[in-house]
Amino acid sequence: MKILGIESSCDETAASVVEDGRTVLSNVVASSVEEHKLYGGVVPEIASRRHAECISQVVEQALRDANVTLDNIDGIGVTHAPGLIGALLVGVNFAKGLAYSAKKPLVPTHHLRSHIASNYISNKELKPPFMCLVVSGGHSHIVMVESYTKMKIIGRTRDDAAGEAFDKAARTMGMSYPGGISMDIEAEKGDPFAFKLPRPIVHDAPYDFSFSGLKTAIINTIHNASQKGETLPKADLCASFRWAVVDCLVTNFLKAAKDYNVKTLVIAGGVSANSLLRRRLQEECKNLSYELYMPEKKYCGDNGAMVASQAYYELLDNNIADLDLNAVATLPIDYR
CATH class of the missing domain: 3.30.420.40 (ATPase, nucleotide binding domain)
Structure with a gap:
């Protein structure tokens, strides 16, 4: 077909x-x-x-x-x-x-x-059920994929998406849009522990994310240095911020997988191309004997x-629309 x-x-x-x-x-x-x-x-x-x-x-x-x-x-x-x-x-x-x-x-x-679904193209053996971390410029979700068309949200961002945080932080550092890609490249040359940044936690929802405070912390660090006439090492800033964002994503994702006893993990979305995210999950999943699937970067x-x-x-699944189909700006992934 x-x-x-x-x-x-x-x-x-x-x-x-x-x-x-x-x-x-x-x-x-x-x-x-x-x-x-x-x-x-x-x-x-x-x-x-x-x-x-x-x-x-x-x-x-x-x-x-x-x-x-x-x-x-x-x-x-x-x-x-x-x-x-x-x-x-x-x-x-x-x-x-x-x-x-x-x-x-x-x-x-x-x-x-x-x-x-981009993972079905890159990994032809992959079939539901599995747990997926969907991270992009506008979305950060942990999703239980029960079937090809039935999904359940386990966790989500309460404010900024991870990709949005990357782009806004990168813009503050003077990088061109899309900043997440530029930051990923620059971060490879820096020290991820050069700057101490917060790890926001949503106490009443252990799988949810919050990136607005982390984004504000890096922006304030840059602005405070600028007001003092100081120049901060861009590579170290990028590496520290990237490490903090990825650390939040990986920690919550693996916690959800453990709590739900899921051993097949998948990542998707624009931020799934982030080199540190891919490395961290490969290392963690290997240590935990989890299967990890990722889409090809393209x-x-x-x-x-x-x-x-x-x-x-x-x-x-016979999900066919009539000609009155309309576009919808926001719609949860588990709609039906």
């Missing part, structure tokens, strides 16, 4: 054709990130306009690269939630028109479920392949 997946939740316009949820036949991504760098972050209006300008060409290229036509497609999956509402609307409306004209099933697909960011993969399983 071949699924066309369409993604437009943020600043990437993407389309992909995936066979049976696991085999990528094409994967095309057009990003407007260079334009957003001018403003230090994603500008929703600009993102929406760029989606509208290039979505048709991106989908056409995905079909050509896969050497198929719409007649060969069994379903059209599209990210309908969560994300920037204007950006989502471009993808949803395009997919609705395409599905109607081609008489194909329209499959609404949740963005975070799709990130989890599938960590937003892409159409992950949408097509999840849409395959949604279609098998």
Whole structure:
């Protein structure tokens, strides 16, 4: 079964054709990130306009690269939630028109479920149930994946997401957007214990995260030094902040796995490309005899392949939308 997946939740316009949820036949991504760098972050209006300008060409290229036509497609999956509402609307409306004209099933697909599904592409042997740490610019969740389409939230951030904290801290250090990537590279040269930073704890919810205090601590450290005319070592700052964020993620994730007696762990989302997070979890899971699955780095960011993969399983579960499907800015991963 071949699924066309369409993604437009943020600043990437993407389309992909995936066979049976696991085999990528094409994967095309057009990003407007260079334009957003001018403003230090994603500008929703600009993102929406760029989606509208290039979505048709991106989908056409995905079909050509896969050497198929719409007649060969069994379903059209599209990210309908969560994300920037204007950006989502471009993808949803395009997919609705395409599905109607081609008489194909329209499959609404949740963005975070799709990130989890990127692991089915990179790890063809992976099957639910498992526990997944989903970390991105807008989300930080610990999710129990009970089946391909049934999920339960175990923990979540109470304020900032990990990726958002990385980006804002990096911007304070003078790094260009997306700052998380730049910080990860710079941190490799620094001392992770050079600066003592807090580890926020949510006392009434041991698996939840809170990154706003940690973000504020690093920003205050930088501002206080600036007011005194001091120059702080950027590599050490990056390494210390990265270590603190990753430490919070790993600690809560492993605690949840232990408490729920789950030994198959998965990571997903843009921050799953973070080199320290991948190393720490590999080391910890090896010591604990847990199985760890990670997406290839090329599938960590937003892409159409992950949408097509999840849409395959949604279609098998008969999750098909009518033409009144609408975009939704916020929607929990365990919706139904």
